[in-house]
Amino acid sequence: MKTHCGGEANEGIFLTDSKGFIFTGVLGRNLGYQGLQVDQREYFQKARSSGKTVVGNVVRSKATDQLTTVICAPIVSDSSEFLGTVGIVVKVDFLVDLISGSKVGETGYGFLTAKDGLMLAHPNEKFILELNISTVSGMRNLPEKCSLVKAVRMNIPIKVQTRLQDMRL
Incomplete structure:
Protein backbone atom coordinates (compact mmCIF):
# COMPACT_ATOMS: atom_id res chain seq x y z
CA MET A 1 0.00 0.00 0.00
CA VAL A 92 8.16 27.61 2.80
CA ASP A 93 9.50 27.88 -0.79
CA PHE A 94 6.37 29.44 -2.24
CA LEU A 95 6.39 32.23 0.33
CA VAL A 96 10.11 32.87 -0.13
CA ASP A 97 9.68 33.03 -3.93
CA LEU A 98 6.70 35.36 -3.66
CA ILE A 99 8.40 37.81 -1.31
CA SER A 100 11.94 37.80 -2.68
CA GLY A 101 10.64 38.08 -6.23
CA SER A 102 8.65 41.24 -5.54
CA LYS A 103 9.95 44.64 -6.64
CA VAL A 104 9.56 47.89 -4.74
CA GLY A 105 9.95 50.98 -6.90
CA GLU A 106 12.90 51.08 -9.32
CA THR A 107 15.58 49.35 -7.29
CA GLY A 108 13.90 47.98 -4.17
CA TYR A 109 13.00 44.39 -3.40
CA GLY A 110 10.99 42.41 -0.92
CA PHE A 111 12.46 40.46 1.98
CA LEU A 112 11.12 38.72 5.08
CA THR A 113 12.66 38.37 8.52
CA ALA A 114 11.72 36.44 11.63
CA LYS A 115 10.77 38.53 14.65
CA ASP A 116 14.40 38.43 15.84
CA GLY A 117 15.68 39.79 12.50
CA LEU A 118 16.89 36.52 10.94
CA MET A 119 16.47 36.69 7.15
CA LEU A 120 13.83 34.23 5.86
CA ALA A 121 13.38 35.48 2.29
CA HIS A 122 15.72 37.61 0.21
CA PRO A 123 16.68 37.82 -3.49
CA ASN A 124 20.25 36.88 -2.49
CA GLU A 125 19.84 33.28 -1.30
CA LYS A 126 23.14 33.46 0.63
CA PHE A 127 21.41 35.69 3.20
CA ILE A 128 18.57 33.27 3.99
CA LEU A 129 18.95 31.85 7.52
CA GLU A 130 22.46 33.38 7.63
CA LEU A 131 21.99 37.16 7.90
CA ASN A 132 20.36 38.68 10.96
CA ILE A 133 19.54 42.31 10.18
CA SER A 134 19.33 43.18 13.89
CA THR A 135 23.15 42.79 13.96
CA VAL A 136 23.74 45.09 10.98
CA SER A 137 24.64 48.68 11.82
CA GLY A 138 21.76 51.03 11.04
CA MET A 139 19.21 48.22 10.76
CA ARG A 140 18.88 47.10 14.39
CA ASN A 141 15.31 48.38 14.75
CA LEU A 142 14.10 47.40 11.29
CA PRO A 143 12.28 44.20 12.42
CA GLU A 144 10.29 46.30 14.90
CA LYS A 145 9.58 48.98 12.30
CA CYS A 146 8.45 46.43 9.75
CA SER A 147 5.99 44.96 12.22
CA LEU A 148 4.60 48.48 12.63
CA VAL A 149 4.03 48.61 8.88
CA LYS A 150 2.00 45.40 9.16
CA ALA A 151 0.03 46.89 12.06
CA VAL A 152 -0.90 49.96 10.01
CA ARG A 153 -2.06 47.81 7.11
CA MET A 154 -4.31 45.94 9.56
CA ASN A 155 -5.87 49.29 10.66
CA ILE A 156 -4.45 49.29 14.17
CA PRO A 157 -4.85 52.66 15.98
CA ILE A 158 -3.63 56.04 14.72
CA LYS A 159 -0.91 56.18 17.41
CA VAL A 160 0.95 53.48 15.47
CA GLN A 161 0.44 55.38 12.22
CA THR A 162 1.96 58.52 13.78
CA ARG A 163 5.05 56.58 14.88
CA LEU A 164 5.28 55.13 11.37
CA GLN A 165 5.35 58.63 9.84
CA ASP A 166 8.41 59.48 11.96
CA MET A 167 10.42 56.55 10.59
CA ARG A 168 12.88 56.87 7.77
CA LEU A 169 12.94 53.57 5.92
Missing part, protein backbone atom coordinates in the same frame (compact mmCIF):
# COMPACT_ATOMS: atom_id res chain seq x y z
CA LYS A 2 1.41 3.39 -0.99
CA THR A 3 1.03 6.33 1.32
CA HIS A 4 1.22 9.82 -0.08
CA CYS A 5 1.99 12.90 1.91
CA GLY A 6 3.36 16.17 0.71
CA GLY A 7 2.38 18.07 -2.36
CA GLU A 8 2.45 21.78 -3.02
CA ALA A 9 2.43 22.98 0.59
CA ASN A 10 3.55 20.03 2.71
CA GLU A 11 6.82 18.18 2.77
CA GLY A 12 5.57 15.35 4.97
CA ILE A 13 4.42 14.07 8.35
CA PHE A 14 6.23 12.25 11.14
CA LEU A 15 5.89 10.70 14.61
CA THR A 16 8.54 10.88 17.33
CA ASP A 17 9.07 9.12 20.61
CA SER A 18 9.46 11.10 23.85
CA LYS A 19 13.17 11.67 23.15
CA GLY A 20 12.66 13.21 19.70
CA PHE A 21 13.66 10.18 17.64
CA ILE A 22 11.52 9.92 14.49
CA PHE A 23 10.34 6.34 14.32
CA THR A 24 7.98 6.71 11.39
CA GLY A 25 7.07 9.31 8.85
CA VAL A 26 6.32 9.92 5.22
CA LEU A 27 8.19 12.40 3.13
CA GLY A 28 6.84 13.36 -0.29
CA ARG A 29 7.51 10.84 -3.07
CA ASN A 30 7.32 7.94 -0.54
CA LEU A 31 10.65 8.72 1.08
CA GLY A 32 10.87 8.46 4.85
CA TYR A 33 12.00 10.46 7.85
CA GLN A 34 12.89 7.40 9.92
CA GLY A 35 16.06 7.67 11.94
CA LEU A 36 16.24 11.46 12.19
CA GLN A 37 16.51 13.10 15.60
CA VAL A 38 14.59 16.33 16.31
CA ASP A 39 15.14 16.68 20.06
CA GLN A 40 17.25 19.83 19.53
CA ARG A 41 14.59 21.54 17.40
CA GLU A 42 12.74 24.29 19.24
CA TYR A 43 9.31 23.09 18.06
CA PHE A 44 9.86 19.67 19.68
CA GLN A 45 11.12 21.18 22.93
CA LYS A 46 8.20 23.62 23.15
CA ALA A 47 5.58 20.95 22.33
CA ARG A 48 7.08 18.70 25.01
CA SER A 49 7.35 21.41 27.70
CA SER A 50 4.07 23.25 27.04
CA GLY A 51 1.84 20.33 26.07
CA LYS A 52 0.47 22.51 23.25
CA THR A 53 0.65 22.57 19.47
CA VAL A 54 3.56 24.68 18.26
CA VAL A 55 4.42 26.27 14.92
CA GLY A 56 8.20 26.17 14.61
CA ASN A 57 10.66 28.65 13.20
CA VAL A 58 11.71 28.42 9.58
CA VAL A 59 14.62 25.96 9.35
CA ARG A 60 16.35 23.84 6.74
CA SER A 61 14.80 20.38 6.66
CA LYS A 62 17.18 17.68 7.89
CA ALA A 63 15.69 15.37 5.25
CA THR A 64 15.64 17.63 2.17
CA ASP A 65 17.70 20.74 3.04
CA GLN A 66 14.72 22.87 1.90
CA LEU A 67 13.24 25.75 3.94
CA THR A 68 10.39 24.44 6.07
CA THR A 69 8.42 25.07 9.22
CA VAL A 70 6.93 22.35 11.39
CA ILE A 71 3.55 22.26 13.08
CA CYS A 72 4.21 19.98 16.03
CA ALA A 73 1.65 18.60 18.49
CA PRO A 74 2.38 16.57 21.63
CA ILE A 75 1.08 13.04 22.04
CA VAL A 76 0.18 12.26 25.65
CA SER A 77 -1.20 9.22 27.48
CA ASP A 78 -4.47 9.17 29.43
CA SER A 79 -2.39 10.02 32.51
CA SER A 80 -0.83 13.05 30.71
CA GLU A 81 2.57 11.37 30.26
CA PHE A 82 4.43 12.80 27.27
CA LEU A 83 4.84 10.03 24.68
CA GLY A 84 6.13 11.95 21.69
CA THR A 85 4.92 14.26 18.94
CA VAL A 86 3.27 14.31 15.57
CA GLY A 87 4.70 16.85 13.15
CA ILE A 88 3.55 18.20 9.82
CA VAL A 89 6.36 19.71 7.78
CA VAL A 90 5.23 22.69 5.70
CA LYS A 91 7.25 23.95 2.73
